[in-house]
Amino acid sequence: MKYLKMFCVLVLLLALAAAGAYLGRFELTRMNDDLPPFTHAEGETLEFMVEMADGAHLFTTAKLPGGEGPHPAVLLRSPYAQFGNLMRDQLCGRFARYGYACVYQDTRGQGKSEGDWVPMANEVSDGRDTMRWLAGQHFQNGNIAMVGPSYLASVQFAVAAAGLPPEVKTFIPSVYTTDLRKVVYSNGMFRHETFTAWSSMNRGSNTDVEGTGEDYQKAIRHLPHNEVDTEIFGVEMPWYQEMIDPALFEASFLGNPDAELVQQVPENLSVPILMIGGWYDVFLGPQVDDWNRLATKSDSRFVLGPWTHIGSSGEAFEIGNAEGGLFQWKEMLPWLEYYLKGKGEQPTPGMYAYTMGVNEWRHHAQWPGKVVEKKWQLSDLADSKACSGGVLGDQPSTDQVSYDYDPLNPVPTSGGSGMLAFILPGYGGAKPANVLQEGFCERDDVLSFLSEPLDEATVIAGEVAVDLALSSSAPDTAFSVKLMEVFPDGRAINIRDDISSIAYQGNRLQPLSYQPGERMILSITTWPVEWQLSSGSRLRLDISSSDFPKFHAHRNRAGPWAEQTGTDIATQTLYSGTLSLPIRP
Numbered sequence: 001m002k003y004l005k006m007f008c009v010l011v012l013l014l015a016l017a018a019a020g021a022y023l024g025r026f027e028l029t030r031m032n033d034d035l036p037p038f039t040h041a042e043g044e045t046l047e048f049m050v051e052m053a054d055g056a057h058l059f060t061t062a063k064l065p066g067g068e069g070p071h072p073a074v075l076l077r078s079p080y081a082q083f084g085n086l087m088r089d090q091l092c093g094r095f096a097r098y099g100y101a102c103v104y105q106d107t108r109g110q111g112k113s114e115g116d117w118v119p120m121a122n123e124v125s126d127g128r129d130t131m132r133w134l135a136g137q138h139f140q141n142g143n144i145a146m147v148g149p150s151y152l153a154s155v156q157f158a159v160a161a162a163g164l165p166p167e168v169k170t171f172i173p174s175v176y177t178t179d180l181r182k183v184v185y186s187n188g189m190f191r192h193e194t195f196t197a198w199s200s201m202n203r204g205s206n207t208d209v210e211g212t213g214e215d216y217q218k219a220i221r222h223l224p225h226n227e228v229d230t231e232i233f234g235v236e237m238p239w240y241q242e243m244i245d246p247a248l249f250e251a252s253f254l255g256n257p258d259a260e261l262v263q264q265v266p267e268n269l270s271v272p273i274l275m276i277g278g279w280y281d282v283f284l285g286p287q288v289d290d291w292n293r294l295a296t297k298s299d300s301r302f303v304l305g306p307w308t309h310i311g312s313s314g315e316a317f318e319i320g321n322a323e324g325g326l327f328q329w330k331e332m333l334p335w336l337e338y339y340l341k342g343k344g345e346q347p348t349p350g351m352y353a354y355t356m357g358v359n360e361w362r363h364h365a366q367w368p369g370k371v372v373e374k375k376w377q378l379s380d381l382a383d384s385k386a387c388s389g390g391v392l393g394d395q396p397s398t399d400q401v402s403y404d405y406d407p408l409n410p411v412p413t414s415g416g417s418g419m420l421a422f423i424l425p426g427y428g429g430a431k432p433a434n435v436l437q438e439g440f441c442e443r444d445d446v447l448s449f450l451s452e453p454l455d456e457a458t459v460i461a462g463e464v465a466v467d468l469a470l471s472s473s474a475p476d477t478a479f480s481v482k483l484m485e486v487f488p489d490g491r492a493i494n495i496r497d498d499i500s501s502i503a504y505q506g507n508r509l510q511p512l513s514y515q516p517g518e519r520m521i522l523s524i525t526t527w528p529v530e531w532q533l534s535s536g537s538r539l540r541l542d543i544s545s546s547d548f549p550k551f552h553a554h555r556n557r558a559g560p561w562a563e564q565t566g567t568d569i570a571t572q573t574l575y576s577g578t579l580s581l582p583i584r585p
Helices: 001-033 081-097 121-136 151-162 192-201 212-219 225-231 236-245 246-254 255-262 284-295 329-341
Strands: 042-051 057-065 071-078 101-106 140-149 168-174 274-278 303-304 350-355 358-362 373-380 389-394 401-406 447-450 457-460 467-471 478-486 492-501 518-527 527-531 536-546 570-584
Touching: 001 081, 001 140, 042 081, 042 121, 057 081, 057 121, 071 081, 071 121, 071 151, 071 329, 071 527, 081 101, 121 140, 121 151, 121 255, 121 329, 140 151, 140 329, 151 255, 168 303, 168 329, 192 212, 192 236, 212 225, 225 236, 236 329, 255 389, 274 284, 303 329, 350 527, 373 536, 389 536, 447 570, 467 478, 467 536, 492 527, 492 570
Parallel strands: 071 101, 071 140, 140 168, 168 274, 274 303, 303 350, 389 447
Antiparallel strands: 042 057, 057 101, 350 358, 373 389, 373 570, 401 570, 447 536, 457 527, 457 570, 467 518, 467 570, 478 492, 478 536
16 A cells, blocks of 8 residues: 555656646747747637638637737638647747737638638638638637748738738748749759659648658659659649749749739838748748848848758758747747737847858848849860869950760759758658768769859859850750859868750740750759858859759750650760859948
């Protein structure tokens, strides 16, 4: 009996300790994130099935602060049922403790919500109906914001496209853009590492992510690619078929009325917003365009860090002053305090950008500010293989060089932006962001050009542009560029990269015909960056024809890429080239 009592006491103590740890987890994570003290206890949780205009009901949870209401409210709408309970508990639990009524909704066809799951198909109307419902609820006080990253940001823009009610005072879209044209494709090259990966994990309602990574690896190599939904994912996915066909993507995915309304949001916006982005995010380039088009830019703020799509940074640099992830609570809390509660000072508008290379935060009223163009010529082309002597200098080329590009042996992705698969367990995604560049000098299909050491520290602020005079033996093909900083100790770290097909160069909507062997100029412009080059470092530019699986491996054939059943080897010839950088004086 004595030991039974001791055992019962021990079990009770362990239970109390576990309960205390569970209840105290919010305080522990708050302290770990170095955030202000909570202002409220967590109150009651309400559940609703909110009716949309067409009769579908969407499952919605409201987690309220303790104490007397009504309260300012934040709205999150998400298709990620796999993480729904975590978001309702952790995210809404923190919001409630800071005095906000947190409303979390499963988007149509996901979680417990009714209807069919079709990405972006109903978000304008569903967002409008949800916001109308929320504006009429007793627990909110007429001050509403929307928050969330990625798809959770896309639905914020969808609500804005439908017309914001007066209760919405601001919103906080992270790592997303209103215009997907330059995101899903770059100059005709499809981003497997983002959109094939994302489609694999969201192939249907409430897809279990576990085990889908093997399907992703099969899908990016399967020919023809337009079979992967039924042959590999095991389900018909009409929206993915539209995505992988450039013409259908433009006409159906982007050309529908809702998408066009969303694309017009920045110019028509009536409230200030807090944008959060990353130099190595999937949506960075067009997100900067959104910022520059923003009607409320003078009162808005753009935090642009050294981050990937999930707020992580690359492995090549030690970065300790850019924590906080995609929600950036230290930025978000004062923003919401001011715009929803009327407390504190107005957060400083403008761009708060991270300068790579020196790892410093810098504020810009206007970014990139005054810059001047500096050019380097590609020369000694015949010596550019195996990193043996290609030059970035003042003199244009007097020779030429050729290499063979085999789509079955593409150059592997190593760092950069526009990647997602690395996030997902079992997907085997390539390393994102800043990565030490190794193993490329051993390849015959990579040309490298190196500058003289820089006399002084130099800041690149804006887009990197490369113009190449070239020809190919194929009726269509691709060329890739990668700019690196080579430090005095020999480390080569990627700065920016991009790729272009011949047919869709300049992100054109209609393919350009090409005669094999014809000499032409191909211009490739990367997404922007702010990067400080160190004194004594050199610039290195690599040129090739692939970057797989970040982009699909071009088959060297003309026509829709996803319909092609085979591949050809192409002989690529480079005659000259120019590298242009925007330099801040």
